[in-house]
Amino acid sequence: MAERTTSKAPPGGLKRWFEERYGLSKVREWASHKTVPVHRGSVWYYFGGVSLFLFIVQVVTGVLLLLYYRVGVESSYESVRFIITKVPFGWLIRSIHSWGANLMILAAMIHMFSVFFERAYVKPRELTWVSGFLLLLLAMGFGFSGYLLPWNKLSYFATKVGTDIAGVLPWAGGFLLRFLRGSEDVTGATLSRFFGFHAAILPAIFTVILTVHLLFVQVQGMSQPHLKKPSTKPPMPFFPNFVLRDLLLWLMVLNLLALLAVFFPWELGDKADPFASAPAGIKPEWYFLGAFAVLRLLPAHILGIAGDLLGVIGIGLGLVFWALFPWWDRHAPEGGRKAWAVAIGVIVLLSFSLLTYWGWRAS
Amino acid sequence: MNDPTSSLENDKITRRHFLDAAIGLGGVALVASVAYPIAKYLVPPPQAEASPASVNVGKVDDFQPDTGTIFKMGNKPGILVRSKDGEFHAFLAVCTHLGCTVQYRPDLGVIWCACHSGRFDLNGINIAGPPPRPLTPLDVNIRDGQVFVSREEA
Amino acid sequence: MKTTLLILSLALTATVPATGQVARKSDSGSCAACHAGLDAKNRAIVRGYEKDVHFERGLLCSDCHGGDPAVKDEDAMDPAKGFVGTPEWSKIPEFCARCHSNPAYMRHFNPLGNVDQLEKYRTSRHGILLAKGDKKVAVCTSCHGVHGTLAVDNPNSPVYRQNIPQTCNRCHGDAAYMAPYRIPTDQYGKYARSVHGVALLEKHTKGAPACNDCHGNHGAVPPGVNDIEAVCVICHSINGELYDQSPHRDAFKAAGFKQCAQCHDHHLVFHPTDAMLGVGEGATCVECHSPGEAGYVAAARMRQFLDSLEIRQTQAKSLLDSARVLDMDVADGEALVEAIRQNLIEARTATHAFSDKHLAEVGSKGLVAAQKADSLARAAIFEHKFRRLGFGVATLIITGTALLLFLKIRQIERRKRKPPAR
Numbered sequence: 001m002a003e004r005t006t007s008k009a010p011p012g013g014l015k016r017w018f019e020e021r022y023g024l025s026k027v028r029e030w031a032s033h034k035t036v037p038v039h040r041g042s043v044w045y046y047f048g049g050v051s052l053f054l055f056i057v058q059v060v061t062g063v064l065l066l067l068y069y070r071v072g073v074e075s076s077y078e079s080v081r082f083i084i085t086k087v088p089f090g091w092l093i094r095s096i097h098s099w100g101a102n103l104m105i106l107a108a109m110i111h112m113f114s115v116f117f118e119r120a121y122v123k124p125r126e127l128t129w130v131s132g133f134l135l136l137l138l139a140m141g142f143g144f145s146g147y148l149l150p151w152n153k154l155s156y157f158a159t160k161v162g163t164d165i166a167g168v169l170p171w172a173g174g175f176l177l178r179f180l181r182g183s184e185d186v187t188g189a190t191l192s193r194f195f196g197f198h199a200a201i202l203p204a205i206f207t208v209i210l211t212v213h214l215l216f217v218q219v220q221g222m223s224q225p226h227l228k229k230p231s232t233k234p235p236m237p238f239f240p241n242f243v244l245r246d247l248l249l250w251l252m253v254l255n256l257l258a259l260l261a262v263f264f265p266w267e268l269g270d271k272a273d274p275f276a277s278a279p280a281g282i283k284p285e286w287y288f289l290g291a292f293a294v295l296r297l298l299p300a301h302i303l304g305i306a307g308d309l310l311g312v313i314g315i316g317l318g319l320v321f322w323a324l325f326p327w328w329d330r331h332a333p334e335g336g337r338k339a340w341a342v343a344i345g346v347i348v349l350l351s352f353s354l355l356t357y358w359g360w361r362a363s
Numbered sequence: 364m365n366d367p368t369s370s371l372e373n374d375k376i377t378r379r380h381f382l383d384a385a386i387g388l389g390g391v392a393l394v395a396s397v398a399y400p401i402a403k404y405l406v407p408p409p410q411a412e413a414s415p416a417s418v419n420v421g422k423v424d425d426f427q428p429d430t431g432t433i434f435k436m437g438n439k440p441g442i443l444v445r446s447k448d449g450e451f452h453a454f455l456a457v458c459t460h461l462g463c464t465v466q467y468r469p470d471l472g473v474i475w476c477a478c479h480s481g482r483f484d485l486n487g488i489n490i491a492g493p494p495p496r497p498l499t500p501l502d503v504n505i506r507d508g509q510v511f512v513s514r515e516e517a
Numbered sequence: 518m519k520t521t522l523l524i525l526s527l528a529l530t531a532t533v534p535a536t537g538q539v540a541r542k543s544d545s546g547s548c549a550a551c552h553a554g555l556d557a558k559n560r561a562i563v564r565g566y567e568k569d570v571h572f573e574r575g576l577l578c579s580d581c582h583g584g585d586p587a588v589k590d591e592d593a594m595d596p597a598k599g600f601v602g603t604p605e606w607s608k609i610p611e612f613c614a615r616c617h618s619n620p621a622y623m624r625h626f627n628p629l630g631n632v633d634q635l636e637k638y639r640t641s642r643h644g645i646l647l648a649k650g651d652k653k654v655a656v657c658t659s660c661h662g663v664h665g666t667l668a669v670d671n672p673n674s675p676v677y678r679q680n681i682p683q684t685c686n687r688c689h690g691d692a693a694y695m696a697p698y699r700i701p702t703d704q705y706g707k708y709a710r711s712v713h714g715v716a717l718l719e720k721h722t723k724g725a726p727a728c729n730d731c732h733g734n735h736g737a738v739p740p741g742v743n744d745i746e747a748v749c750v751i752c753h754s755i756n757g758e759l760y761d762q763s764p765h766r767d768a769f770k771a772a773g774f775k776q777c778a779q780c781h782d783h784h785l786v787f788h789p790t791d792a793m794l795g796v797g798e799g800a801t802c803v804e805c806h807s808p809g810e811a812g813y814v815a816a817a818r819m820r821q822f823l824d825s826l827e828i829r830q831t832q833a834k835s836l837l838d839s840a841r842v843l844d845m846d847v848a849d850g851e852a853l854v855e856a857i858r859q860n861l862i863e864a865r866t867a868t869h870a871f872s873d874k875h876l877a878e879v880g881s882k883g884l885v886a887a888q889k890a891d892s893l894a895r896a897a898i899f900e901h902k903f904r905r906l907g908f909g910v911a912t913l914i915i916t917g918t919a920l921l922l923f924l925k926i927r928q929i930e931r932r933k934r935k936p937p938a939r
Contacts, residue, residue, distance in 0.1 A: 064404055085846040086408045089400035092904075244926045251393075251919045255912055262908040265844055382925055389918030396911045438852040460724060464859050478862060479724065479752045492752065493724020 034238035037224045039231035044114035045222060045242075046249050047107050053250040054104035055210070057257065058142075061097040062199070069149070071195040073188040076151035077271040084268060095261035101143055103257065105287050108136045116345050119329070120223035126326035128216040131209050133323045138206045143285050145198040151191060156272030157282040159194075160186045165295065168309045187274070289359030290352050291315055296362065322348070417513035423505060426451070431467020431474065434512070440464050441501055441512060444474060446485050451505070453512045454487045454498035465498070474498065548578040548586050548593070565665035574626050581612070607647055609656040610638055637736035653694070660684055660734075676734075679717060681727035682708055704728075707784035726752070745776040745783070753777075759869040764812075791827070794868055795820025818873035826864060826880050829887035830857045836894035845897040853890035857883045 018024050036045060068087055070079040083090035112132060115121060121129035148159045163186065167177040182189030236242055284292055294315060298307035321328075329341045418441070420434045426445040433456055434441050442456035444467045454474070456464045463478035473490065474483040481492035488497045504511045553563040566572050571580070579586050584593050584600035594600045604612040614635035616622050623632050634657075638644040646654045658666075660676050667674035675684040686705035688694055695702050708714040708728070716725035731748045732739060740748050750757030760766055760777070769776055775783070780793060780801040792799040795816050796808075802816035837850040860883030867879040 060401075064401065067405070081846070081848075082410075082412070085848065086410055088403040088406065088408065090404060092400055093404055240929060241926065244922055244929070248919050248922045248926070251915050251922070254397075255915045255919075258908055258911055258915075262904050379928065382921065382928060386918070386921045386925055389914065389921050392914045393918050396914050435852070438848065438855075460722075463862060477755045477866065480750075480754045481724070493722060495723045 031239040032237065034218075034221070035235035036222055036238055036242045037231065037235050038233040039225065041114070041118055041225055042236075044111075044118065046246065047111035047114060048217075049246045050249060050253055051104055051107040051111050052210075052214075053246075053253060054100050054107055055206075057100045057254075058097065058104060059203075061093050061100065064093050065097060066199065071149070071192055073151065073191060076149060076191060077268075080150040081268060084265075091265060092258075092261050095264075095266045096257050098266035099257055099260040099264075101139075101146060102285065102287075103253070105136070105139050105143060108132075108139055109287075112136060113345070113349055115223075116325070117342070118223065118225045119341070120225065121326040122329065123326070124220060125216070125223060128213060128220070129326050130323055131213040131216065134209050135206065135213060137319070138202055138209065140287055142198060142202050142206070143287065145194040145202065147285055148186075148191060148194045149198060150268060151272045152269040153272050153276070153279050154269055154282060156186060156274070157278045158284050159190065160278075161282060162284055162288070163190075165308070165312060168306060168312055170309070185274070283359070286356060286360065290355035293355040293359035293362065296359070417502075417504070417511040420453075420510045420512055423508050423510055426510065429469045429472075431469075433464065433466070436501065436512065436514075442467065442474065443503070443510065443512060444485060447472070450485075451503040451510060452485050452487070453501040453503045454483075455501065457499070458494055459489065459496040459498065460492070460494040548582075548584075551590070562664045565663075569664060569666050570668045570671075571666060606652050606656060607650070609658055610635055610644070610647070613657045634735045637733070641733070641735065641737045642739070643737060653697075655688060659688070678723075678727050679721065681729055682714065682718065685728045704784045707782075711782075711784060711786045712788040713786055724752075742773065742775050743770065745778050749777045755866050756869045759867065759875075763869065763871040765871055789865070791820065791823050791865070794823065812871075815871065815873045819868055819871075819876050822873065822876050822880055823861075823864060823868070826857075826861055826883050826887075829884060830854070830861065833857060833887045833890035833894065836891055836898075840894045840897035840901070843898065843901045845901055847894060847897050850890050850893050853886045853893065856886040857890065860886060 015024075036042070065083065068079055068083045068090065070076065080094065084094050085091075115129065115132070144159075144162060147155045149155075163177060163180045166180055167173045169176060178184065180190070180193075181187070182193040283289065295308050295311045298311045300307050302310050325341075329338055418434060418436055420432065420441075420443050426432060426443065428445050428449050429447045431442055431444040434443060436455060440456040441453055442465060443451060443453045445451055454465075456466075458465050458476040458478065458481055460476065460481050461478055463476050465474050465476045465481075465483065467473075468475040471482070472485075474485070474487070475481070476483075476492070476494065479493050481494035482490050483494065483498050484490050486497075487500050489495065500515055502513045502515050504513065549563050549566075552559040554560075566578070577586070578584075582601055582603075583598065584595065585598040586593055588595075588598075594602065601612075618632050618635045620632045623630055638657075639648070643654045643656070647656065662675055667677075669676050671677060672679070674680065682705055689700075690702050690705045692702045709718055713726050716722040717727055729737065730751070746757055746760065756777075768774075769779060781787075781789065793801050796803050796806075796813060797820070800816065800820070802812070806812040806816060833850070834854055837847050837854065840847045840850075860880060864876060864880040864883060867876050870876070
């Protein structure tokens with residue numbers, strides 16, 4: 001469409017106006033040269049785009065929710081309830097925001113594991129990997145802080161349990177707990193703080209890292225996996241072939257979101273009551289279930305050290321190990337993968353899936 | 364099949380134009396179907412706020428001294444009483460006995476429940492009859508000649 | 518332990534110089550010292566008195582029984598020193614009234630209390646019969662206890678609100694004891710099953726009436742046939758107001774009917790049901806009204822109205838429920854359902870005007886609320902359908918566009934691939 005309108009513009013008109021100032025032809029020149037490698041793993045390239053699309057959906061719906069959401073112990077629950085009952089299409093916006101968050105993290109995880117197994121993180125793309133992994137962690141931070149904002153029973157207790165984990169750390173634990181909660185317990189202070197994280201601090205950090213991440217991809221181009229039998233197919237032009245495919249997939253994702261929002265509206269539940277006893281079935285969002293399961297499975301004490309402390313330290317070290325993976329797996333044999341790297345990937349993927357399943361079953 | 368190449372080319376061109384036009388149309392419909400809910404969402408709903416913190420019950424002059432008025436406080440009835448000396452008192456109009464809606468009785472000068480003659484004074488204290496507890500008090504504020512009633516801070 | 522306390526406190530009061538009504542220098546506890554050692558009965562009296570409200574307020578044996586506790590043995594109980602011993606049954610009210618009817622004296626203990634008990638008692642059935650020499654009737658101690666008398670607001674007191682029905686029943690439920698009076702003895706059983714009894718005895722409702730709330734306590738009499746309403750309106754005032762304006766008031770009076778109790782009974786007052794109204798089985802109206810009469814028609818109409826209001830309530834509720842099942846939020850409907858419930862209470866009360874027109878007027882609010890609840894629920898159910906429809910349309914658009922994009926991609930790629938082939 002864009003092409004059509006510009007081609008129809010009278011010569012010397014809008015087109016030239018922009019051309020003189022911004023050199024659009026260079027951009028188009030660049031776009032026409034950008035290609036996407038075609039091979040049997042090409043399908044995985046789409047998940048980065050899907051994650052990006054879902055992030056855009058989150059930004060749009062999140063901004064819309066800001067119009068009616070009012071943070072506060074006396075107003076958070078009420079305003080979300082107001083959004084889903086009184087505001088036209090508020091139910092849709094809110095449900096899409098909730099579902100979109102989950103799909104975004106799912107898409108980002110698929111993107112991450114596909115990059116891992118394609119070994120796309122090796123030189124020169126180490127920082128793309130690190131920035132991507134940071135984005136995933138930030139997305140989880142979005143999920144964790146956003147979960148509390150409706151101030152309902154489940155989210156209240158899930159946040160209580162979730163932030164408690166920070167408290168097990170030695171020395172910094174107490175401070176960290178207070179830093180996260182804004183007070184000793186999960187209170188209105190926690191709510192305002194989480195709102196600040198969710199709607200201001202995290203978006204700012206996320207946008208910067210996302211820009212860097214995308215910039216890296218543009219500068220370095222898409223990674224071509226080292227296959228034993230290199231693909232014979234010519235690369236696909238990024239524009240319009242790949243963009244149109246991306247668009248097609250985005251439309252399907254949009255349709256899926258609408259389907260989920262209409263047929264499985266995200267529940268609001270009952271308002272949080274700090275004095276009520278914890279309800280049965282408190283569970284965090286699915287992407288935290290794995291960590292949740294680890295902490296539950298560990299015995300109270302291991303060699304005289306608190307089990308959950310070891311769990312937290314273990315998970316933390318694991319995340320660091322994972323983030324720095326490009327430096328462990330450096331010297332790539334031409335056209336091959338390292339068996340141990342693949343094994344680690346399989347173990348991580350399997351144990352994450354199994355722990356998530358266990359955590360889901362146990363709660 | 365036996366068409367000359369030129370018409371075949373023409374065919375292709377028209378088909379391409381048709382497809383482009385159709386995509387344009389689909390794009391417009393798509394934008395509309397996304398923009399419609401968003402536009403509707405942006406228009407403020409009739410009830411402007413979630414459980415408004417305060418309810419505007421009316422103008423001060425609308426309430427004669429020695430009268431009581433029932434109004435809607437969220438999902439519950441509220442009662443605004445203007446006493447003989449012109450002061451305003453507001454409570455949830457839910458009797459603490461069996462939950463009937465209470466009313467103001469000018470002849471008795473009390474808030475009274477018709478169900479079992481429970482009585483509350485103008486401070487909401489249960490003074491006679493079966494009610495076991497005082498009425499839930501509400502805050503009254505007067506701004507620009509309007510009476511606003513809000514829930515008391517816990 | 519308690520006895521030591523008693524003696525100790527007696528000793529203490531003895532050492533404190535007389536400053537008021539309570540401290541008596543002479544009462545050194547000699548009464549208790551001897552009487553506690555006499556026999557089981559005397560011991561029980563002394564023990565019981567330790568918990569007595571009079572003892573709590575500093576009164577000692579001699580304050581009621583006279584005599585001089587400072588003197589030993591029989592000398593303490595010298596009638597010359599004011600010793601009165603155990604009063605005769607028929608003298609007990611006056612015995613207590615020496616203090617309790619003396620406002621100047623009672624002011625020191627309970628400035629807000631009544632001092633008219635004896636006066637009222639004399640007007641009661643109990644008091645009248647006692648004056649005639651009946652020694653079986655209740656006197657002060659029958660209900661309040663003696664040598665262990667507790668304050669009325671003490672939950673263990675026999676005259677604490679919740680204990681009153683049992684207290685009255687001690688005599689009034691004893692068929693042999695009550696035989697000479699030829700009055701029923703099943704009041705307690707009936708009361709305990711009644712709405713009032715259930716509220717007081719089972720639900721522990723503070724305001725629920727006990728025996729004395731209708732019969733009086735010190736001035737206990739059964740209300741006369743024409744005074745029943747006066748008793749009931751203490752709580753059920755609207756019903757009384759409506760009844761007084763209704764044709765029933767004069768008609769009942771003329772017929773010698775028992776006002777409220779004619780339809781509702783007296784001790785066995787059940788929670789009224791709609792079945793009591795109308796012309797069907799169990800309806801009280803047909804006890805007097807026969808087909809064709811205006812009253813019969815009005816009764817039938819009133820019942821019909823209540824039934825329809827009730828049905829509208831049920832319908833509104835179930836419609837709201839079906840909206841809820843569809844995950845639609847209809848919290849506003851709860852306020853309407855509550856409004857209908859309130860109106861049903863009002864309407865049921867309004868039946869006491871015994872006018873179908875009045876009832877229809879009162880109940881119109883409920884019908885309006887039911888209408889609103891209906892439309893609210895229907896709107897929610899429609900909204901549910903609308904969402905699915907909207908989703909269908911959006912899906913059609915999205916799928917259609919996606920399909921066109923797919924065709925476009927194929928077209929582009931065919932075009933791109935062809936030139937090198939040529």
